[in-house]
Amino acid sequence: MCYSAMVIEGWKRYARATGAHLSLAEFEAAYFPEEREKRIDRIRRKRGKTPKGMDDWVRSEQPEIGALIDQRDAAEITRLEQELFKQAKRLADGERALLTKATRKASEDVRIATNKIGQIKQKLGDLKRTESRPKDWRFFPGMWAPVIVSENGRKVVKPMRYGCRPAGKPAFYDTKYPGTYNARRDNLEGFWKGTFGVSHGLVVLGTFFENVEVDGRNQVLQFTPRDHSEMLVACLWSHWTDPTGVEPDLLSFAAITDHPEPEVAAAGHDRTIINIKPEHVEAWLNPGGDLLRMYAIFDDKQHPFYEHQLERAA
Numbered sequence: 001m002c003y004s005a006m007v008i009e010g011w012k013r014y015a016r017a018t019g020a021h022l023s024l025a026e027f028e029a030a031y032f033p034e035e036r037e038k039r040i041d042r043i044r045r046k047r048g049k050t051p052k053g054m055d056d057w058v059r060s061e062q063p064e065i066g067a068l069i070d071q072r073d074a075a076e077i078t079r080l081e082q083e084l085f086k087q088a089k090r091l092a093d094g095e096r097a098l099l100t101k102a103t104r105k106a107s108e109d110v111r112i113a114t115n116k117i118g119q120i121k122q123k124l125g126d127l128k129r130t131e132s133r134p135k136d137w138r139f140f141p142g143m144w145a146p147v148i149v150s151e152n153g154r155k156v157v158k159p160m161r162y163g164c165r166p167a168g169k170p171a172f173y174d175t176k177y178p179g180t181y182n183a184r185r186d187n188l189e190g191f192w193k194g195t196f197g198v199s200h201g202l203v204v205l206g207t208f209f210e211n212v213e214v215d216g217r218n219q220v221l222q223f224t225p226r227d228h229s230e231m232l233v234a235c236l237w238s239h240w241t242d243p244t245g246v247e248p249d250l251l252s253f254a255a256i257t258d259h260p261e262p263e264v265a266a267a268g269h270d271r272t273i274i275n276i277k278p279e280h281v282e283a284w285l286n287p288g289g290d291l292l293r294m295y296a297i298f299d300d301k302q303h304p305f306y307e308h309q310l311e312r313a314a
Contacts, residue, residue: 007051007053007054007204007206020154021154021155023151024062026158027159028065030050030159030251031050031068031159051137052136052137054145055073056136076127077124080120081124084120084124087117088113088117090113091109094110094113138209139162141162141163141178141181143162144159144160144162145159145160145162146158146160147159147160147201147202147235147237148201148203148285149200149202150285159251161251161253162181162252162253162255163178163181164180165180165252166180167238167239167241169240181255182254183196183236183254184257184271185259188256189291192236192254195237195238197289197294198289199237200234200237200285200294201236202234202276202281202285203253204230204232206228206230207222207223207224209222210223210264210271212269219310221309224307224308225304226304229302231275232276233273234255234297237252238251238253255274256274259272260272263305263307264306274301275302276301283297284297
């Protein structure tokens, strides 16, 4: 179901080549909803998690938003450093206690503090480093990613949450239907009725990851086109608004999946994203309710050979 995916540097080239514009209002709202939070005291809102690669790209494209991202990251670094100090003290106290008497509490303190220190150091390292890494563009369900849509006759790049909440549905759909990052082709006129044929998007990926059971154990496999071509992944998206005006607007999307390519099935997974051909992009982004034409685009999709390997640290 496309457990996670990785946007590639090439998507920026693709966006420029197709004339896609950055939708500043949506990017600013996705990163900094604080002004709205100040007006709604009884609800605590958290900004969605964004990949580091998207943060760095926004910095380079929009310095004003980039300056705010820097301020946000500086505050997060301070918070993490304080937490690191707290966990280092917890670890030292636990180790001293174990020298006197082995207790379950002391052992748990040492174990938990050790794990948290490792996690915090990794987060701090990612926040402070300036060189890019492939993992910086990886996103998971619940994270934001750049999606290309058609708006008023032109292509626009908007940040959207990976996990679609259809317009008109209650906010609890996020927990009632946690799999809405995947829109199955055989359910497009069922669950996704009202979105399919109406609001289509495109995400440009270089690789995707799937949970696969191998010998009774879950493993994460990474699938990449053998020719390293860019995948133009068909998506559905929605602009959700709260009729009460309390919850903030939400842009969110789901990747459409179909029956697996043979090599993906052989690796143990039962779905594959729909990788459309470049010549179908305009028609896909401007569906006009023509469902038969959309299905024809799916049937004429790209079929690169998806090589796989066990997930490796990037």
